[in-house]
Amino acid sequence: MPKCFIDSTPKALPVHTVREDAYGAWLDGQSDGVKAWLASTGFKGKGGQTALLPGDGATGAIGAVYVIGGNDDRGGAWAWASLQTGLPGGEYQIVSELSADDAHDAALGFALASYRYERYQTQTDDGNGPDNGTDNGGANMPVLVWPQGADRDGVRGAYGATKLVRDLINTPASDLGPAELAKAAEELAHASGASFKGVVGVDLIREDFPAVYAVGRGAEDSRAPRLIEFTWGREDAPRVTLVGKGVTFDTGGLDLKPASAMKLMKKDMGGAAHALGLASMVMVAGLDVRLRVIIAAVENSVSGAAMRPQDVIATRKGLSVEIGNTDAEGRVILADALALASEDNPEIIVDFATLTGAARSALGTDLPALFCNDDGWAEAILNAGLKTADPLWRMPLYQPYKKQIKSKIADLRNDTDTPYGGAITAALFLQAFVGKDIAWAHIDLMGWTLAAMAGKPDGGEAMSMRALFAALTDRYAS
Template identity: 55%
Template sequence: MVTEHLIEQGAETEVVALVPLTKAGLETWLADHDAARTWVDSVGFAAESGSLCLIPGPDGRLAIALAGVADPTEDPWGLAALPSRLPPGRYRLTPEPATPRSASWAALSWTLAGYSFDRYKKSAPRRDGPDLVWPGLANRAWVSHCAEATRLVRDLVNTPAADLGPAELAGAAEALAARFGANCRTVVGDGLLVENYPAIHTVGRAATTARRPRLIDLSWGDEQAPRVTLVGKGVCFDSGGLDLKPSSSMKLMKKDMGGAAHVLGLALMIMASDLPVRLRVLIPAVENAVSAEAMRPLDVLTTRKGLTVEIGNTDAEGRLILADALCEAASEAPDLLIDIATLTGAARTALGPDLPALFCNDEKLADAILAAGRAEADPLWRLPLYAPYRRLLDSKVADIASVSDGPYAGAITAALFLQEFVGPDIAWAHLDVMAWNGATRPGRPEGGEALALRALFAVIAARFPIPDAYPVAT
């Protein structure tokens, strides 16, 4: 169940009061619960963030659990540390969260605190609670969809490349399509040349026959509805090609399909919420391998758009496969076009692992995404599509070079490269994401991570609203 450890309250069920308290709020609570003061003082509980105070009732059973938190109304992960520390049982937040946003965040953080990637473990973590009674104001549909989408992204990114190649990634998209009655078509191997996706073919042709490159094309919704198109980078493993990565850089490259995982997660939220849009998801899926068929530095390839590209570095393959997919996406002139990719180390150097870099050619769209990131505690940071840097991609032998020869502005030049394949009149956002937690935090274990999903869904739901629905961030 996607919302595990969230339960209904039965009249016969014994429930422990779970009281989140800031340091400032502890004294106020004690003023109304004077009988508990002696116990609280005796155990030295001061509502420090992450601390617990378990208070027994007259019969000796646990009656109240006080939990020190930083700010439960503003931090969606405020309760995520508790499920691993509380004893098994049934708990109810007391008092109930006062807004739909705080109630939904509490439920989301609680259920995601139970996430673990245990596909390869002989013994799975315990699943016997604690359980939380659903907060009354929680948007249960949003919590369920967001939790499931987050788990999907994490599971896909965490799966080793040996078990998640282009074919398996296509299988994940096909399963999602089947669930929601969507269409899913895949163009495979030399079929990419027949249907004019030469850049995707060139990047992926060095892989084995079992891991042939492909374009995954999912569509859902009323064909007359506004068009929302999502494009995700699906490099299932990136060796760097002939410009081979060092081992330290190659180690995490199972996550280089993180953009594809993100657009599948976002698609799940859109379809599960039945947003009134015509959704299309395009995922170029490849393995950037080394063989006699691999592309070479200074090769020139022709893209779907007809632009020729000089290969400056075979390790900058993601932008090449996205070029073909973005060209196809732009051919339909969608009302909204979003691509997500684990594209550049330069973005991580600039912003670190938690902040996706946002590039956008539409001011209103950029403002909406940034505002949603703040409202949903799912932040992004905007970097510029600085046109003068386009000169850094000039080539003497082709229409454009895949990379700059210099060490500067790598995330910007990558975004400018992608912009060449998007029409100027299309509202387009490009997200350069890490898709990985380097260390474990409450609700966010080390490993694959979904970034900006809540923010992007909020933007799409606001642009194409369901009548009578309300947003989570209120």
């Protein structure tokens, strides 16, 4: 957790919450001095605004804080995130009565807004070095007394997982290649008592992960491709498997991306980060599942060893794939990972991937696309997304489009001849590697915030993770 919460303190300034639709009535009941102060500071009582009221005139200190809520379309924790950004350094306590849900959201929103990624900064805006690595916690930052009724363990779990996702995505590829991604997974596994396994380099061929090797073989030995796996939980519990796309940098391969498209490609391992983040939440909460995490980690590089357009590669499932475009590599490595995930016939497989620009064109950058072969499981995920203010939008697995990924010389191709429906055809490609009768959800997400907003700094971002955790909790809570 960031150093943004305390248990109690007599020095804490009171924070009052007022809904925007009740602001007029509240203002009518204030003194002429308060009304004049608010008018002179330009305060309009709009959602997300914070009013700092003066206290004893002799000291010049803040006397009270009023926060206007109820006007953030994102809802949930995001509706409270502006509280942290609107306060100067000091200690604060919400004194308004909150429901348990609001107390949880207030604490989580405050924590999420406290996140900073400062690993490479030698100086902050005030000229001083960062206080706490990649977390806020400096002396000039606000801290909040834990809101009464907040689920502290739940907040810690959600924040910790979100921080893990953000930190991994924000780390540049110079410091996060396949080996470093594997190390992060291994550290998480060992901290939770999970059993860890890694298959590296040419051993991928020996252990039948030919597609992962084909994509990653163009990188240097120090960035050799690998298959990362760990398992946790009792053997006879319901089996849940999480799969993540771990392309730690994507040049596009020989079909090289333009520079503008390559700028954000350190985030192309965002699916793997989400699989690890969700796994962290599941293990911290102790859900009664047999959890398996599988990550295909590669760097899609340009070299004489890189795969070429029109190569035909093998896969673990036995299907052959013609490479139409080396920049459609994510689905290729996921083919082996999903085939492995299906072999022990789990109840549920969820894969996360920063897979297609087509999904972003359809839904924008903030709304992940959900593809699912099970209507009941899809509905549970969507409802959980609304409940947690972590929404997804379901897209169709439209079977007539399967002909677009049929190769003339192999079983499948990894691209199509049309610019339309790319998120759907990518999902259909993945579906070919999922075992029959397994409830499977594929989440095509951005993993990045382009423009900062309350609680979400620009950079790496967890999307759909809290929704999936809530759906799994509803299904498997003991």
